[in-house]
Amino acid sequence: MTTKTRLLLKLAGATGALLLSLGVAAPQEARAELRIDITRGVSEPLPIAITSFAGSGGRDAQMGADISKVISDDLERSGLFKPLDPRGFLQTPDQLRSGEPRYQDWKALGAQALVAGNTTTGGDGRMKVDFRLWDVAAGQYMQGLSYSASPQEWRRIAHIVADAIYKRLTGEDGYFDTRVVYVAESGPANARKKQLAIMDQDSANHQFLTDGQTLVLTPRFSPTSQEITYMSYFNKKPRVYLFNIDTGRQEVLGDFPGMTFAPRFSPDGNKVIMSMAQNGNTDIYTLDLRTRRQTQLTDAPGIDTGPSYSPDGQRIVFESDRGGTQQLYVMGADGSGVKRLTFGEGRYGTPVWSPRGDLIAFTRQRGSSFAVGVIRPDGSGERILTEAFHVEGPTWAPNGRVLMFFKDLPSGDGRGRNAKLYSIDITGANERRVSTPVDASDPAWSPLIP
Amino acid sequence: MRMKFLALAAVALLAACESTPNDAANGANTGAQQTSVRPGSAEDFVVNVGDRVFFGLDRFDLSPEARATLDRQAKWLQTYGSVTVTVEGHADERGTREYNLALGERRANSVKNYLAAKGITPNRVNVVSYGKERPAVVGSNEAAWSQNRRGVTVVN
Numbered sequence: 001m002t003t004k005t006r007l008l009l010k011l012a013g014a015t016g017a018l019l020l021s022l023g024v025a026a027p028q029e030a031r032a033e034l035r036i037d038i039t040r041g042v043s044e045p046l047p048i049a050i051t052s053f054a055g056s057g058g059r060d061a062q063m064g065a066d067i068s069k070v071i072s073d074d075l076e077r078s079g080l081f082k083p084l085d086p087r088g089f090l091q092t093p094d095q096l097r098s099g100e101p102r103y104q105d106w107k108a109l110g111a112q113a114l115v116a117g118n119t120t121t122g123g124d125g126r127m128k129v130d131f132r133l134w135d136v137a138a139g140q141y142m143q144g145l146s147y148s149a150s151p152q153e154w155r156r157i158a159h160i161v162a163d164a165i166y167k168r169l170t171g172e173d174g175y176f177d178t179r180v181v182y183v184a185e186s187g188p189a190n191a192r193k194k195q196l197a198i199m200d201q202d203s204a205n206h207q208f209l210t211d212g213q214t215l216v217l218t219p220r221f222s223p224t225s226q227e228i229t230y231m232s233y234f235n236k237k238p239r240v241y242l243f244n245i246d247t248g249r250q251e252v253l254g255d256f257p258g259m260t261f262a263p264r265f266s267p268d269g270n271k272v273i274m275s276m277a278q279n280g281n282t283d284i285y286t287l288d289l290r291t292r293r294q295t296q297l298t299d300a301p302g303i304d305t306g307p308s309y310s311p312d313g314q315r316i317v318f319e320s321d322r323g324g325t326q327q328l329y330v331m332g333a334d335g336s337g338v339k340r341l342t343f344g345e346g347r348y349g350t351p352v353w354s355p356r357g358d359l360i361a362f363t364r365q366r367g368s369s370f371a372v373g374v375i376r377p378d379g380s381g382e383r384i385l386t387e388a389f390h391v392e393g394p395t396w397a398p399n400g401r402v403l404m405f406f407k408d409l410p411s412g413d414g415r416g417r418n419a420k421l422y423s424i425d426i427t428g429a430n431e432r433r434v435s436t437p438v439d440a441s442d443p444a445w446s447p448l449i450p
Numbered sequence: 451m452r453m454k455f456l457a458l459a460a461v462a463l464l465a466a467c468e469s470t471p472n473d474a475a476n477g478a479n480t481g482a483q484q485t486s487v488r489p490g491s492a493e494d495f496v497v498n499v500g501d502r503v504f505f506g507l508d509r510f511d512l513s514p515e516a517r518a519t520l521d522r523q524a525k526w527l528q529t530y531g532s533v534t535v536t537v538e539g540h541a542d543e544r545g546t547r548e549y550n551l552a553l554g555e556r557r558a559n560s561v562k563n564y565l566a567a568k569g570i571t572p573n574r575v576n577v578v579s580y581g582k583e584r585p586a587v588v589g590s591n592e593a594a595w596s597q598n599r600r601g602v603t604v605v606n
Contacts, residue, residue, distance in 0.1 A: 188588075189585060189588040190584060190585050190586065190587075190588055191584070192583065192584075194583075215583060217547060217551075217583070218547060218548070236536075236578060237578075238551075238578065238579065258555070259551070259555055259578070259579055261548060261551050261552075262548040262551075275548070275552065277551070277552050277555035277556075277579065278555075279559055280510070280555065280556040280559035280560065280563075282552040282555065303549060303552040303553070303556070305548045305549065305551075305552050306546075306548050306549075319546075319548075319549065326549055347545075347549075349545075349546035349548065349549050350546050350547075350548065363546050365544065365545065365546070368544055389590070390543070390544070392546055392547065393546070393547065408543075410590075416588045416589070417543075417590060442547070
């Protein structure tokens with residue numbers, strides 16, 4: 001099993017962290033603050049003017065323009081913002097840099113928020129990016145921040161700026177400075193080639209992590225390290241593995257007599273929880289990554305799988321057919337106090353606890369109809385977000401506001417189906433295709449990059 | 451590689467001359483290749499015994515047809531006592547990835563347990579589940595699904 005690891009970006013931590021400092025002026029609170037209430041579902045995205053981050057010229061000018069585009073695209077994809085066409089802008093980046101915005105001009109364009117920024121390269125070769133955010137209607141400065149980093153990290157800087165704007169205007173943490181690991185699919189349906197692949201959440205910096213010689217499934221990010229746990233059929237022995245993104249090193253996890261699958265990390269990153277199937281019975285186990293100790297958590301006859309920890313690590317949601325059909329259950333982290341969560345019509349699987357703790361996302365199947373939905377951990381408030389034949393396998397953005405999942409679509413030749421990635425707001429709005437170079441399934445969203 | 455080719459050829463043969471999956475394995479006995487295969491070979495097993503059984507939706511119990519196929523498999527395995535096999539458990543595409551992996555494992559074990567009850571030592575029978583990852587027939591209809599819910603005994 002050979003591995004290609006071609007990290008295009010040296011991530012923070014490897015080359016020295018991104019520097020973050022407060023901008024020139026302290027943010028002033030406006031009385032009726034510009035704020036998007038994202039809990040209700042936004043029918044009208046907030047019009048926002050994002051001017052070019054062009055610097056003094058030359059290379060900085062191009063990079064500044066590129067940074068603006070990445071910020072604008074991030075905010076637009078969230079469904080909460082409507083970036084305005086820069087061709088209508090009446091004030092130049094230079095004018096904004098040296099003085100106050102002419103609020104009337106921006107109001108006339110319909111802008112409610114205004115972003116200006118600047119990109120410069122210092123004598124040490126490091127890039128400095130700063131931005132300022134204004135509330136146009138109130139005529140009020142809201143926020144200014146400055147970042148410096150190596151020029152290769154320009155996309156990350158743009159995502160971090162977009163996260164800052166998102167946070168200032170929604171009150172919620174952003175999710176743009178993140179990556180997605182998934183299973184890239186190619187070849188005929190009865191001998192599908194599946195590879196691990198990773199990309200930024202906006203599909204940039206795509207790379208394959210495995211070569212496709214071995215069938216791989218269900219990758220999941222570590223919450224604390226540059227590691228992925230996944231299932232591999234290496235040597236025709238399906239087992240859960242650990243993959244180090246930086247080194248490309250892969251290792252089997254634990255010494256189990258049967259197939260292990262459906263892995264996820266514990267929130268502290270110290271354990272992997274998974275299923276083991278043996279003699280027709282599937283139970284849930286944990287493996288402590290430091291002590292390598294294996295612990296069995298369930299022993300009911302039947303299929304117990306799909307375990308996912310609550311963000312505080314105290315509880316585990318999983319799916320089981322112990323009651324006759326596949327349903328969701330919650331238990332304590334030690335396997336005690338099992339309680340059934342879903343009682344709806346149909347079968348429930350692939351539960352995954354939101355990083356905020358307030359919801360559990362799942363796949364529901366009724367006959368041949370599949371849906372992705374959410375339910376509260378006490379079993380109330382079940383809502384279906386999207387339905388199709390077939391959708392499956394939700395994963396949370398780190399802020400718990402957006403889900404990604406995969407959807408099978410009829411293939412071009414009409415014989416098979418091809419999987420693609422989609423994202424959707426937890427209100428059910430803003431369902432969008434997430435672009436991948438080949439077919440894609442089993443997405444897993446990373447935490448915010450440290 | 452050779453065995454894989456033979457298995458695929460057998461599937462094509464069955465698909466061509468049979469209408470229902472449960473008849474398929476029996477029908478293979480009448481195949482024209484019968485005379486040319488070496489007794490005790492993987493090809494002999496596929497063509498003259500029948501390498502696969504089929505399951506109902508979300509089921510892992512064995513139908514009378516499946517048991518008849520496995521009776522022949524057990525007899526063949528008793529005749530060729532040094533052969534070991536791997537039973538592959540498969541599911542159709544309806545069902546989540548993880549559940550189908552577990553279901554495939556259940557189906558493979560149904561086959562293994564039946565063979566064991568017929569006197570085949572369990573250590574000659576390895577099991578592996580492919581869930582919904584390796585459909586025999588591509589398509590989103592009952593005809594394809596019924597062929598994909600299967601346990602396939604592969605001579606090692």
